[in-house]
Amino acid sequence: MAKTINPFVVTGKIAPEYFCDRVSESARLIKSITNGNNMIIISPRRMGKTGLIQFCYDKPEISKAYYTFFIDILHTSSLREFTYLLGREIYETLLPRSRKMATLFIQTIKSISGKFGFDPITQLPTFNVELGDIERPEYTLDEIFQYLAHADKPCIVAIDEFQQIAKYPENNIEALLRTHIQRLDNCHFIFAGSERHMMQEMFVSSARPFYHSADMLELKAIPAEIYVPFVVCHFKQRNRTIAESDVEKVYALFQGHTYYIQKTFNESFADTPEGDECTLETIQTAIDNMIASNDTIFREILSNIPEKQKELLYAIAKDGEAERITSSEFIKRHSLTSASSVQSAAKKLLEKDLITEINKVFSVTDRLFAMWINKLYGSRGKCF
Numbered sequence: 001m002a003k004t005i006n007p008f009v010v011t012g013k014i015a016p017e018y019f020c021d022r023v024s025e026s027a028r029l030i031k032s033i034t035n036g037n038n039m040i041i042i043s044p045r046r047m048g049k050t051g052l053i054q055f056c057y058d059k060p061e062i063s064k065a066y067y068t069f070f071i072d073i074l075h076t077s078s079l080r081e082f083t084y085l086l087g088r089e090i091y092e093t094l095l096p097r098s099r100k101m102a103t104l105f106i107q108t109i110k111s112i113s114g115k116f117g118f119d120p121i122t123q124l125p126t127f128n129v130e131l132g133d134i135e136r137p138e139y140t141l142d143e144i145f146q147y148l149a150h151a152d153k154p155c156i157v158a159i160d161e162f163q164q165i166a167k168y169p170e171n172n173i174e175a176l177l178r179t180h181i182q183r184l185d186n187c188h189f190i191f192a193g194s195e196r197h198m199m200q201e202m203f204v205s206s207a208r209p210f211y212h213s214a215d216m217l218e219l220k221a222i223p224a225e226i227y228v229p230f231v232v233c234h235f236k237q238r239n240r241t242i243a244e245s246d247v248e249k250v251y252a253l254f255q256g257h258t259y260y261i262q263k264t265f266n267e268s269f270a271d272t273p274e275g276d277e278c279t280l281e282t283i284q285t286a287i288d289n290m291i292a293s294n295d296t297i298f299r300e301i302l303s304n305i306p307e308k309q310k311e312l313l314y315a316i317a318k319d320g321e322a323e324r325i326t327s328s329e330f331i332k333r334h335s336l337t338s339a340s341s342v343q344s345a346a347k348k349l350l351e352k353d354l355i356t357e358i359n360k361v362f363s364v365t366d367r368l369f370a371m372w373i374n375k376l377y378g379s380r381g382k383c384f
Helices: 023-034 049-057 079-094 099-108 137-149 162-167 173-183 196-204 224-237 244-253 258-270 280-293 295-303 307-319 328-333 339-351 367-377
Strands: 039-042 067-072 117-119 124-126 155-160 187-193 215-218 355-358 361-364
Touching: 023 039, 023 049, 023 187, 023 215, 039 049, 039 196, 049 067, 049 155, 049 187, 067 079, 079 099, 079 137, 099 124, 099 137, 137 173, 162 173, 162 187, 162 196, 187 196, 196 355, 224 244, 224 258, 244 258, 244 280, 258 280, 280 295, 280 367, 295 367, 307 339, 307 361, 307 367, 328 339, 339 355, 361 367
Parallel strands: 039 187, 039 215, 067 155, 155 187
Antiparallel strands: 117 124, 355 361
16 A cells, blocks of 8 residues: 655655645746846745745756756854865765766866775765865865856756855955856856845845845745645645634744744644544644744754843743833833843844844744743743
C-alpha cells in the first residue's frame, strides 16, 4: 500500500502541486532576473523566500538557460566564511552539470586550487577545502567573480539573509561586493533578507553602495482567501476533512506566516486518520507541540536579553500589535519605566530582529515566540 504524502511541506524542495500561490511574485521575480536586473526580496524569516527562489529556479525559463546558485549566509560572521560558502556552492552545483565548468573553476581559483582533493572513481577534484585554507578572502572572492564572468551560460546567484554582510568585522564589504557585481554582465543577483530595517537601509539609503541597484519585492502573507481553500482542498484530496473556519483561525493566529501555518497543518494532517475530520483539538495539540519543541531555543534567546528589553518585548507580545509604545498610556499599562528607556530598548530589539516595526506598529518578529512568551508569562493558555 502506497504511503500517503503529507501535502504540507516544511523542509526541502516543494513540488509545484504543493506550492501555494505566489503566482504574481514568481512572475515578477522571473521577469526581473531574465531581463537583466537584480532583485531584492524582503520578508520575515520563514515566510517563504527560499521556497519562492527554488520554485523560480525550477521553471524552464530559468533552469534551461541559467546556472543557478543559492547560499544562506545567516550563520556567517566574516568575509572568509562568505567566500568559502560561495565557492563551495558554485563548485558543487556545477560539478554534476558541467565538467568543463567544474574544471575551469579549479583552474581559475588559483589561490586555493592546491587544496582540492581528488575522487579516484569520478576522476574529478573534490571540494574538501577547509575554511582556514582561504588565507586571502578578498583575492579568492575576486577569482570567484572572474570565474562567473567567464561562465558559458548566464548565472543567477541568490544570497539569503544578505543583511548579514553589514555585520562583518571587515571594512567596506558592501562596496567590495558592489564593485564586483556591477562589473558582471552575465550574472544576476537575488538579495534576500529578513531584517527589514537593515535591508531597506542598505538599498534605499543614498549613502550606501547598493543604493537603487536592484528591483525590490516585499514578500507578504499569502491571502487567506487563497491559503484557506488550499488547505481544505489538500485534506479533501486525501479523504480527510477540515472545517474552513478552523483553517481561518490558524491563519489569523499566525497572521498568515507561511512556515508556522504549514507546520501546524503538517502535524495536524499526520494526526488525522484517513476518513476522519481534523478537529480544533488536533490543531491545538499540533501548536502546543510546536511551542514545546522550541522551548529551549526561546529560553536561550531570553537569557541574552537585558531586563529593560525583556519588559518591552513582553509588553509588545501581550498586545500582539503595539502602537504608540512611548506613550504614557502604554508605559503605565505595562508598568514600564519611561519613554526614553522604551525608545532605547526598542532600538536594540529592532537591531536584534526580535521585534518588527511597520508603519509605527510594533510586533514580535517570530509569532511563535510571542505565543510562547504569553504562555509562559501571561495568562493565555489555549490558542482558540
